[in-house]
Amino acid sequence: MGRSFEKSFAWKERAKAALVGGGQPHKQSQPPDPVMVAGGKGAHFWDADGNDYIDYLMGYGPMILGHAYPTVIEAVSKALERGNVYNFGHTLEIELAEKLVEIIPSADRVAYFVGGSDATTGALKFARAYTEKEKVIRCGYHGWHDWCHNTRGHLTASAESTLSVGFNDLETLEELFKEHHGQIACLIMEPSGHSLPEEGYLENVKKLVNSHDALLIFDEVKTGFRYALGGAQEYFGITPDMSVFGKALANGFATAVVVGRDDIMDEVSNVWVAATFHGEVSLVAAAIATIAELEAKDGVDFMWKQGTKLLDGYREMTVRLGIDQANIGGIGPMPFFGLNSDNDEQSKFRQTFYEATLDGGLYLPPGHIWFMSISHTDEDIDKTLNVSEDALKLAKAKS
Ligand SMILES: Cc1ncc(COP(=O)(O)O)c(C=O)c1O
Structure with missing residues (x-):
């Protein structure tokens, strides 16, 4: 070399x-x-x-605008002049939520998280609370938390309630729903990636999942703001019940969100998914600036x-x-x-x-x-x- x-x-x-x-x-x-x-x-x-x-x-994936992007740095610096963490509601987090509701098809309400693993875990908690069922099916990578893995150091009981299915494999998905009849809260899936969804796959997944009174969650942590501003759901024209966005949302700042339909999100609004840094000002300011730049350019x-x-x-x-x-x-x-x-x-x-x-x-x-x-x-x-x-x-x- x-x-x-x-x-x-x-x-x-x-x-x-x-x-x-x-x-x-x-x-x-x-x-x-x-x-x-x-x-x-x-x-x-x-x-x-x-x-x-x-x-x-x-x-x-986060650096959708590029490293050290000037408008994001400026927006964060300006916001930080007025403080960073209050643990009261603040105006910027409402502004960002309104923007996300405008651009993401599945978004009527927004909940803040820090990082994708935190948010996917939050989405599952919402889904379990809403459906009153415990098991989940995953399809793709969703983070490092216990429910995602069955490897050294992870809580076996948590991982055991997570079933797994391959991408574009509708048949196995149907079998899992039959085998675990009435026990599945949701399917959380990456809607696209190295392989693209086959013709009709995402439509059929949605029908199947909802026919079992389970929720369809798109994990758009990678695809969000890339396939389209509203994610792969906008690009493919399939609206899930709930979705998770992170990574590119704030061009390198660690904010992530779970968004969903109002009837679902309103029903689970008292589920405990709060944390000190959810909705932190710098993260939210960065996200607002990132989306503005994506739109402007x-x-x-x-x-x-x-x-x-x-x-x-x-x-x-x-x-x-x-x-x-x-x-x-x-x-x-x-x-x-x-x-x-x-x-x-x-x-x-x-x-x-x-x-x-x-x-x-x-x-x-x-x-x-x-x-x-x-x-x-x-x-x-x-x-x-x-x-x-x-x-x-x-x-x-x-x-
Ligand atoms: C699709 C998807 N979901 C969730 C995560 C977890 O996000 P984080 O690494 O920010 O916790 C990732 C990370 O690569 C991801 O690609």
């Missing part, structure tokens, strides 16, 4: 001594390595050694355009170069290009590709959907495709 990563390696050593596990699990195992971030601006970040990258992780259309250009470019290039192990998925605002590694030869090819793209100034998440922002310029997209093509050619030449 041409770049030096000396300082990143040194910081990694310090991380091992100071942080549990050297950092959170997904940060420990986030190849290509090594990257210790020192700062970011727009669609770029730079590491401890000063190497610049075009970023397609974008914080795993036609941000969603722009991300669709840039992401589609990337996907088209990768499709054309991999066909032309005959790259059989290419794995292309997602859609405009959340595209994905990766390489399968089913054998040693493919693994070597893959490693050469990621080393060369990192060296060429790209951060391409290898095993996770990518996130576009309104700061990914035409120049960024062209560079991404050019560096990727050179890296594929290099990997081919070496194999």
